[in-house]
Amino acid sequence: MSNKLISEMNLPQSIANIFAARNILTAKDALSLPEIDLMSLLDVGLKEVNLAIARISEVACPPYQTAFSLMEDRVRKEAFGGHLSTSLVGLDNVLCGGIPFGVLTELVGPSGIGKTQFCLKLSLLAALPASYGGLNGRVIYIDTESKFSSRRMIEIGENSFPQIFRSEGMAQEMAGRIVVLRPTSLSEFTESLHQMKLKLLQHEVKLLVIDSMAALALLTGENERSMGTSRQSSLRLPLPFLKSLAEFSRIPIVVTNQVRSQSGDGSFHYSFQGQNSDFRISERLESHLTAALGIQWAHAVTIRLVFEAHSGQRFIKVAKSPISPPLAFPFIVSSSGISLLSDDGIEIMGQEISTIHCLGQNILDM
Template structure:
């Protein structure tokens, strides 16, 4: 594993350092995966109260205390910040190069940290290929397009291929065994395990110096388990919590998160492209960037289009999939 560059002493951020948190409260929080003061910001007071048994008012007070503590040491922004400070902070964001200059230029540098990027498209459109490439590229030095960090790959559909990682690594002149050791793979069998894995991400990020997280695919398991309109509301509520947990993790721990998503056809669309990503408005509003991937005429070419972004204009580019991952045509 690449050595951690975590800026603050973990003891300084241990949950027990928060004023009023004694041994009993600290144990309740740690038993459900809340180990640090940062972790408290990932969950709502209602959720913390439900899983720990801590009264809701007490849980709310703890979250606010954590927020104030992290503001004081500069790990989270102030309540209100002038726009130029936010602009300067955004300039400090880091990017993972995809391997395609076309793709990176479209994204103004690559796949950014502090954000959730969604790749959606039909089978074979390049979603998994991009995730594999990014899981390797994040390990490169910063001057070569990486973050000099490790990756987590949550594989919900049995698409993760160690052989493909080895192929990409060899074509980049990297030690494939070391590259594989730097990727932590999770294989959830259902949504309960998937949600539990997400709860453990903050601990893994700090322990293993993680800079990139892929969830391939993110919405598919919810769609498969919660069938029919009778369970639609329940599914969307769980999916909403899942997506917002990912967004908070990306922002709080300065990591790049990429999720893949499937598509379905809209029978009411008579003209144009009838496909749309699954997950509805919950996913659409939660992701930072939404990128639509399509097959091109040539077998090794793919089209990537920015569908939704707070800072990028609509644009479409072509990239190529080859033995070494992703590149330009």
Template sequence: MATRMLKRTGLSNDVCEQLKRHHIESCKDLLSLTPLEVMHVACLSYQRAIELLQSVSKAVAPPVTTALELCKKQACFSTSLPALDKLLRGGLPCGTITEVTGPSGCGKTQICLMLSVLATMPKSEGGLDSGVIYIDTESAFSAVRLVEIAQSRFPDYFNCRERVLNMAGRVLLCRDLTCQDVLNRLDTLEEDIISSGAGLIILDSVASVVRKEFDTTLPGNLMHRSDLLGHKASTLKYLAHQFNLPVVLTNQITTHLGGHGSEDAGFVTAALGNTWSHSVNTRLILQYVDSHQRQILIAKSPVAPFAVLNYTIEKQGICMDGDDNQETLYEGTDPGLQPIRVQTGFTYNLTQPM
């Protein structure tokens, strides 16, 4: 990936320092120069400049791997929800992008907080024993709720103050509220992963800043937005693959007009369009059943069938209803056009005595 820092490509410290004086720190910075420009900034001969460009180019080229090597490398990150883990063959796949989408109030951020707690826990407890990089674009992160989920869901483990503080200290929160902030963060995330020992990346939410800053009815904005989303997706895929860690994104919903046999028909579906839906490897859709109960739909997965699981949001986070085998299979559709049920109102019994 071109955003990799030069010092991680095997170049000597002297060459890296010389290039840094000219504000050349990433592979992209160097590979955008001509051999003559490299000669000048690196103080090298023409032949050495050519060799330098070739070396860096090979370092960022996607490696060739075998299916056997992939089987040995791939692993899953348990969600602590047995029914969901069973369908996903162990949990969220490492080295890939998982998207959680749904209407407001369905529990997207609750899942992110729950996964953050899990990632910091020891491997013997089902965790990753790692740090978490949590990119918050909506100011929705709550440290109080993080601690509450930890102590309520895993009371036996988080039974002392030291463990709670250690858990909270391993979650690196980044509040990036504009598209440029998010892009800058992603371009330097490789260094943050190494320095913090992160084993999980969360972006909550991928749609928030994009939808606020781009009016797709204006000329050129749709193409610009698509390019930006493509850059985000490629960077996150690279980081997921390079460090073999799970990347979790949350997405919002939008109304899709037309289709379903009527020009006036419309339904709610995941935001950012059909092209974006093919950038994620696994898509989990959250939707309402009623004012209390909700559902997780596995709308896209390379290993799991289309399925639906009922859940509620409690003090300890997401809680599945029934036993571990209560999933219901359903007919899947294009994950970019999967209809989502939203909460349109609540019914109150005003005649019932207090």
């Protein structure tokens, strides 16, 4: 905004002409000079200078919002569908509704831990009719590792939502709402993103899944290293666009990421609380693995869910969230997809297991 032309700011023509004659052409040119210098250069009084600077500042400076207005906006957006439910009640509770719209959510974990199973279930939930808790929309699933299985997706649907998937033609209809793309390079992936921006709105797309970005980066990195190109530099291009795409479309974007071994003694530790509502059980879960793609991706995502095995048990960990403390939920992968377990190892079939008050909700109710 600092490069905005003064001639486009609707100043009085006499003042605008003087600015142009003195070669003060942009907002930056005018705002960089003290008032006394502007009075001398423009040969006008302090009142005229102050009026001109006030107008230039008003146009050049971006609009601001208070913390309270931002909170109101978030609650208003959530009232009109701000989250995609995961159907895992405890996880939905701590995330204040599920996977949030308009931001990047990252799933991190080793191969075979359950990330793709989680994505398949999310895809079904986004495609389901609203009367069954879904978003009644379409899904774009970018499958970079050829792990997407339509047979497994239908199996999850038949076991999770038998009243829908066992009706004649409904399985085909649900599957028809999920579009699978398989780009073979980062450039092809980036081109697809740019082409789909308007299609996200035109075709009522309610979820974008990228499974996995790390695999695509690794494939592209191998090709680029043979040409002497840095993989890390090539990864910087999609990040800002992905974030703007999420904000523009107001849909959840879920990206899976792989892990790699942490070299040397630099292992890191997460401390997570148990899933019971009184939080008296606390367990320290340690990891010698770190997320691929580096710190740039870690800062870019709003929600990071870590999938990890510990002492023979799988856990979903809320490792990064602006509204939730670090929490760990034990889970299993079954015929109906991912299911959470209670403290005694019994599969949880929908009862409420955790209660977290969303940030700002109580303030707005006062």
